[in-house]
Amino acid sequence: DTGVSQDPRHKITKRGQNVTFRCDPISEHNRLYWYRQTLGQGPEFLTYFQNEAQLEKSRLLSDRFSAERPKGSFSTLEIQRTEQGDSAMYLCASSFSGESNYGYTFGSGTRLTVV
């Protein structure tokens, strides 16, 4: 395990459809984060987990968004009834909670296009 893996890399979906993304963090990392990045902007925080517990959710995360990390390992982010405004790069990152002064390790992201 050499990094954070995200699947799929690209997803094109029709408006109104549901989509699900997966993130596999670095195995030793107990924290997992989801960010959203739109064109020309920096990543915006969505939510994070410590082990299986979802500890914080951004106000950006509407009721159509749900994230899970059932066994404290991989995580899924689901978007229901997608809208064109959901088109963005969804980034996953992981870290170890004992390393407060270090940044995260990011995955390559899932690019979502809603048509």
Next chain:
Amino acid sequence: GNSVTQMEGPVTLSEEAFLTINCTYTATGYPSLFWYVQYPGEGLQLLLKATKADDKGSNKGFEATYRKETTSFHLEKGSVQVSDSAVYFCALRKGYNKLIFGAGTRLAVHP
């Protein structure tokens, strides 16, 4: 609240030119500061960090100094290469909390 402001891009330089990308932050207390780089089609990579005032982070010829008096963390490199072309993000983190990013600065280096 906590926030990060970066200079707008794009920054266009010739190879071997000197680079400065400005970053200032707003935060209570003593955040840790980071620079991330994003190459085309890839995720973010940690470039360098500093965890307390006057610390200098450095990596791959890039460096940035944590200046608490000016709440700044400007990124510099003495001689850029074409391969440095990417988007650079300044970010801060308070303790164990989430990273907060600036909007990013695109750097284009031409031969």
